[in-house]
Amino acid sequence: MALFLINRYLGEEEECRDDDSQSRSKALLAKLQEQARARQQQKTPKGKETEQPGLPVQIDTPRGKQKKTGGEQESTDVEKKEEEKYNARWSRKDPQDNVSDGNSEKPLKSKKRKKAPEGKGKPEEERPAEDGRGKDPGSEEGRDSEETVGEMKEEISEQRETPVQSKDQNQSQSCFTVLGGFEKKAVQKVYRVLPHWLAQPNLIHRDIKSNLVPVVDVPGLCPRLLKKLESCGIQHFFPVQAEVIPAILESAPHGMLVGRGGYRPRDICVSAPTGSGKTLAFVIPVVQMLMKRVVCEVRALAVLPTKELAQQVRKVFCMYAEGTGLRVVMMAGQKSFALEQASLLENNGTGSRSLADIVVATPGRLVDHINKTPGFTLQHLRFLIIDEADRMIDSMHQAWLSHVVKAAYKGGRSSELGSLFRRAEPGPITAASLLSISVILYNLLLIYIHKMRNSTNLDLQSQSLLKKCHTTLLKTQAAFSLAHLLNEYFVPCTLNSKPLIILDFILRLKFSPVLCFTNSREASHRLYLLVRLFGGVQVAEFSSRLSPNERKKTLKEFEQEKIQLLISTDATARGIDVSGVKCVINYDAPQFIRTYVHRVGRTARAGKAGLAFTFLLGVQEKRFLQMLKDAGSPGIQKQIIKPEALKALVPRYEQTLLELETAIQEERATKHI
């Protein structure tokens, strides 16, 4: 029978006295043997007895099914003898054992295991009762010992329940694997390492005016577009355009498939201040690279968060695509779904034909067309432009992106590309990947403001979209990407003085046109009614209360400076390009820095100067200023409006408040009719 050894921790004393360890082991073993024997004795009367008259009693013990002949008295005598022999053999007994006798399992469980080197164990001659060696195997004593050891093994393996030990139970002592040697180590700190393109972005200047680049100095532009730019009055490119346009055109001579050095062309991620000319930065190269296409297919897709923004971008695409044969189609829900479908595809009997080269879309409508317009495919897509990317990817609409990526990489008409050209998701260059020409999908991400001021803030979604090693990040060196010529002020005020201050700005200080932001459409409407009732100011509101057509008309009038004060919700804050906004007023303080940056970004655009005022109640001041400070704002100044300056407006204002209540009640009444 194979031997095994269980080394266990026997208390603190054991640790100190190494030479005592073996005797303790013996003592423990003896104790276990004794307990096993006692248990066996207890079990005996409960065993199944088959008593036949005239024959000796046969007792079936539950475990060992050990047969005993003779009466019970005989059996007790034999056991007594055994006990005497046993006591003689194990004369040294640990005093602790006497204590633990009554409850044999407790000490075992509470004792820790002792580490022992592999193969180390007691010499064989020191373990007389462990394996029953040296005894007659047929004798009662030998069998008893064997059984006792067997029981002990069972008991110990039950208590330990370690798979390694139960597996090794039958292995010889030399093969026994001693567990342990695991030292407690302090967990090492994990440092985040940014990919190179994120850690070392290409910096672009924030100051537009002093960093203009003559259009003719930008390499790679075709004469047709140079002419077009001239006719649109653009002689210089803004810094972001001077960087992005050549970066995209880089692969133009190689037909969009190969970038610099034979690598796949790089994705581009741009983080630049509001009004720095990002739209033109992608419109010009996309138009130039697609203008020589032969077959009309959807090759560029620009996705924007709102209809207004989509409309704005479509306008710029149309302007520069004019005369090239490229078709620009908008899918933003401004027309009915069927009309949009008709502008996207034409049925020519044998199948459908694309009518769009460049699609400008909002996410919701785009997904609808991917799923519900038969024949609409993004399989030929070369440019995916995500404007306002931080908002688009963060937003709840983010599922749209997976639809687009799926449609681009697994287009419905996949066979049409043929075996030579295929689209494979970017990955490592392998022999297999070089077998066919991969149709590249360029990702252009336009991300703004503070989100990128610390590159680590670029969210993972954006990072995974931009195929990390093939990306160029262009960002301004400024910590906080606000327009260079923007002057920021905060105005301490009370709830009552807020409308008076606005009226003062327009009527006395002659600020116009002014874009004023509130935090809700109800607040916008109330302020609009108040200013209208006060009189003397050309005022309009801009919120989801208006229909898309009304909003379009309002923006146009504002742009034409027919409106002095436009009161808006955050609907206009993002991306809307209204040239000539001199002043932005945050009537309600913005909750988030991102909102603030986009609101104030409606002024000081395209290298012009602008003013931004934020009205702050006493309780808001600390938090707001801290928010700007945390975001690394270059500095906001305090502008105090003296009560005397507002005094002249007060009587009319009080009268207006009364009129306002009546107007609101009338409005409510007409709503209910």
Ligand SMILES: Nc1ncnc2c1ncn2[C@@H]1O[C@H](COP(=O)(O)OP(=O)(O)OP(=O)(O)O)[C@@H](O)[C@H]1O
């Ligand atoms: N090279 C240029 N020369 C003169 N004006 C330009 C030039 N490029 C862009 N503009 C004008 O600058 C304004 C702002 O441009 P654009 O809307 O593209 O900025 P943006 O960076 O996209 O702003 P936002 O971040 O707010 O969306 C537009 O009115 C545009 O016509």
